[in-house]
Amino acid sequence: MNDDLEKALRATLRPIDPGEDFTRRVTSRLASEPLPRRAPMWERPAWLAMAASLVLALAGASLWQVHRVREGQQARQQLLEALRVTDQTLHVAYRAVNEPSALRTPSGQSGS
Secondary structure (H helix, E strand, O other), X not given: OHHHXXXXXXXXXXXXXXXXXXXXXXXXXXXXXXXXXXXXXHHOHHHHHHHHHHHHHHHHHHHHHHHXXXXXXXXXXXXXXXXXXXXXXXXXXXXHHHOHHHHEOOOOOEOO
């Protein structure tokens, strides 16, 4: 059955010679009519759409990069602040362990 279908398709879709008259008419028409002028690339809507897409993509990428840099700067500031607070806390703990008199209140009693 598959071979029958293939044979039917080949018979239906076989090339047919259009004849000398058709060939003559086509060639004379091509010779008499000028070829249509093709618009320059910048005048074609597809070119403009592609250029606009490229500009938008580049602008979006640069804005994304600026956003990432700002996030990185904010993270750096937060890290530096956390390190500063940690340093202060460790300094207080160090003094409490190594200099117990440094944590006493002015009245001579140790602070709790």
